[in-house]
Amino acid sequence: xxxxxxxxxxxxxxxxxxxxxxxxxxxxxxxxxxxxxxxxxxxxxxxxxxxxxxxxxxxxxxxxxxxxxxxxxxxxxxxxxxxxxxxxxxxxxxxxxxxxxxxxxxxxxxxxxxxxxxxxxxxxxxxxxxxxxxxxxxxxxxxxxxxxxxxxxxxxxxxxxxxxxxxxxxxxxxxxxxxxxxxxxxxxxxxxxxxxxxxxxxxxxxxxxxxx
Amino acid sequence: xxxxxxxxxxxxxxxxxxxxxxxxxxxxxxxxxxxxxxxxxxxxxxxxxxxxxxxxxxxxxxxxxxxxxxxxxxxxxxxxxxxxxxxxxxxxxxxxxxxxxxxxxxxxxxxxxxxxxxxxxxxxxxxxxxxxxxxxxxxxxxxxxxxxxxxxxxxxxxxxxxxxxxxxxxxxxxxxxxxxxxxxxxxxxxxxxxxxxxxxxxxxxxxxxxxxxxxxxxxxxxxxxxxxxxxxxxxxxxxxxxxxxxxxxxxxxxxxxxxxxxxxxxxxxxxxxxxxxxxxxxxxxxxxxxxxxxxxxxxxxxxxxxxxxxxxxxxxxxxxxxxxxxxxxxxxxxxxxxxxxxxxxxxxxxxxxxxxxxxxx
Numbered sequence: 218x219x220x221x222x223x224x225x226x227x228x229x230x231x232x233x234x235x236x237x238x239x240x241x242x243x244x245x246x247x248x249x250x251x252x253x254x255x256x257x258x259x260x261x262x263x264x265x266x267x268x269x270x271x272x273x274x275x276x277x278x279x280x281x282x283x284x285x286x287x288x289x290x291x292x293x294x295x296x297x298x299x300x301x302x303x304x305x306x307x308x309x310x311x312x313x314x315x316x317x318x319x320x321x322x323x324x325x326x327x328x329x330x331x332x333x334x335x336x337x338x339x340x341x342x343x344x345x346x347x348x349x350x351x352x353x354x355x356x357x358x359x360x361x362x363x364x365x366x367x368x369x370x371x372x373x374x375x376x377x378x379x380x381x382x383x384x385x386x387x388x389x390x391x392x393x394x395x396x397x398x399x400x401x402x403x404x405x406x407x408x409x410x411x412x413x414x415x416x417x418x419x420x421x422x423x424x425x426x427x428x429x
Numbered sequence: 430x431x432x433x434x435x436x437x438x439x440x441x442x443x444x445x446x447x448x449x450x451x452x453x454x455x456x457x458x459x460x461x462x463x464x465x466x467x468x469x470x471x472x473x474x475x476x477x478x479x480x481x482x483x484x485x486x487x488x489x490x491x492x493x494x495x496x497x498x499x500x501x502x503x504x505x506x507x508x509x510x511x512x513x514x515x516x517x518x519x520x521x522x523x524x525x526x527x528x529x530x531x532x533x534x535x536x537x538x539x540x541x542x543x544x545x546x547x548x549x550x551x552x553x554x555x556x557x558x559x560x561x562x563x564x565x566x567x568x569x570x571x572x573x574x575x576x577x578x579x580x581x582x583x584x585x586x587x588x589x590x591x592x593x594x595x596x597x598x599x600x601x602x603x604x605x606x607x608x609x610x611x612x613x614x615x616x617x618x619x620x621x622x623x624x625x626x627x628x629x630x631x632x633x634x635x636x637x638x639x640x641x642x643x644x645x646x647x648x649x650x651x652x653x654x655x656x657x658x659x660x661x662x663x664x665x666x667x668x669x670x671x672x673x674x675x676x677x678x679x680x681x682x683x684x685x686x687x688x689x690x691x692x693x694x695x696x697x698x699x700x701x702x703x704x705x706x707x708x709x710x711x712x713x714x715x716x717x718x719x720x721x722x723x724x725x726x727x728x729x730x731x732x733x734x735x736x737x738x739x740x741x742x743x744x745x746x747x748x749x750x751x752x753x754x755x756x757x758x759x760x761x762x763x764x765x766x767x768x769x770x771x772x773x774x775x776x777x778x779x780x781x782x783x784x785x786x787x788x789x790x
Binding site: 274276277278415417425426 | 559560563564567581582583613614616617618620621632633634637644648652690691692693694695699700703
């Protein structure tokens with residue numbers, strides 16, 4: 218059976234957090250759709266709250282401490298990523314952004330990423346489209362078409378009869394991520410890509426500078 | 430194996446007193462520190478090059494020339510010389526002149542610099558950092574080895590029939606190190622020429638530098654300069670010592686916490702666990718430095734950063750006494766033990782002249 222590595226990054230600050238809850242829902246939906254297609258997932262959750270001081274330390278020193286290094290390897294070695302943040306001041310949280318700021322800029326190129334966000338009211342839902350999506354487009358990730366926002370009211374009641382409910386949106390997003398994952402074979406994971414430095418032979422570097 | 434110190438030349442307030450030295454005081458302190466390095470038996474003094482406050486060493490060969498006139502044995506070097514924004518012709522001239530005045534006690538470490546605005550201030554584009562380093566050094570290498578140079582490149586005005594004077598002392602150019610903290614291209618450049626590679630490993634974990642240094646060693650062998658074990662490697666280190674380890678930690682902590690490079694980030698304890706920084710007794714410094722050999726192989730030059738973050742001159746001089754009297758003699762003995770005979774010593778002018786088969790001056 219094919220197994221995909223899925224890294225789940227969650228920037229919720231409280232424990233338990235609605236952000237983690239949404240991340241878990243998205244993970245389960247993805248697992249279910251992959252399972253229907255006869256594939257499995259190996260899920261690693263990265264809780265950014267636990268890495269908050271390490272991330273600040275990396276900003277200051279330029280290198281990650283051991284726990285953050287492991288978290289970065291988990292995310293950059295994954296076949297797909299689920300990234301969920303609370304909306305703070307009309308955008309992703311600073312902690313969420315800082316984590317992606319300390320990852321090498323090309324590390325997520327081509328990687329399927331499913332986006333989620335949480336907030337008090339549905340009025341913040343476009344933060345997914347005007348802040349989250351451009352960030353991951355900049356990182357050249359393959360962003361899943363459906364991004365899922367969960368407002369406080371989504372966790373109970375029947376909602377608005379003219380809008381898809383949270384379970385419907387979660388299911389659609391999970392189905393889309395599963396489909397994107399299945400388009401690509403599982404990668405070598407965190408141990409595969411980073412063995413040693415690659416180098417352009419010096420003669421080639423010199424030749425590139427010859428005047429024409 | 431050579432031991433020495435390298436300085437950034439920062440003017441930083443002493444966080445324990447709030448006192449900031451004047452530029453003049455800092456410059457005089459740098460030369461006092463260099464003279465002390467020779468007095469306590471160290472082999473090398475290297476200065477950084479900067480073109481913006483709060484740093485004073487914009488003119489390294491002037492500083493090193495003054496020190497050369499007042500020392501007998503000390504090798505004068507840089508950490509680093511900006512190969513990207515200096516005119517390679519001027520580097521060739523300045524360091525050849527210094528080499529004559531210092532009777533050969535000169536080498537130089539090339540670096541790209543990490544201050545973005547320096548590039549435009551000197552008419553260059555930071556996005557061309559690697560190509561500038563490659564082309565400028567190719568010209569410098571030629572100027573020191575060919576009496577009459579015709580040359581054309583991408584970044585500098587062409588030369589026709591140019592001779593860089595003075596010619597290198599005894600016809601042997603200063604030894605060159607290439608310093609880099611993250612670029613495999615520079616490790617490749619150092620390997621191609623058979624030059625030294627200096628990994629300033631003091632701020633980052635060792636795994637990163639193990640990859641760069643192994644790449645350099647492999648490529649040094651690939652280009653036929655010797656075996657991988659014979660490649661010329663230099664490393665940084667950063668220490669603060671007192672006889673009693675706890676005294677060292679207590680005294681250094683405010684300097685660490687407020688240091689311009691890593692202050693206000695990880696704790697002193699985390700940073701010492703993850704990087705070469707050692708704050709403790711001379712014995713602890715000896716142990717940590719000896720472990721570098723396990724990570725990187727037998728190497729040729731060890732430079733320590735001793736005088737930054739606002740440490741007062743008096744303290745720095747005490748540190749150099751401890752380094753020269755209690756640490757380096759043990760390191761010399763221990764590094765010599767089990768060192769394979771074919772691993773070369775640190776580069777000197779005399780040895781390079783002998784190797785070139787030319788008569789020494």
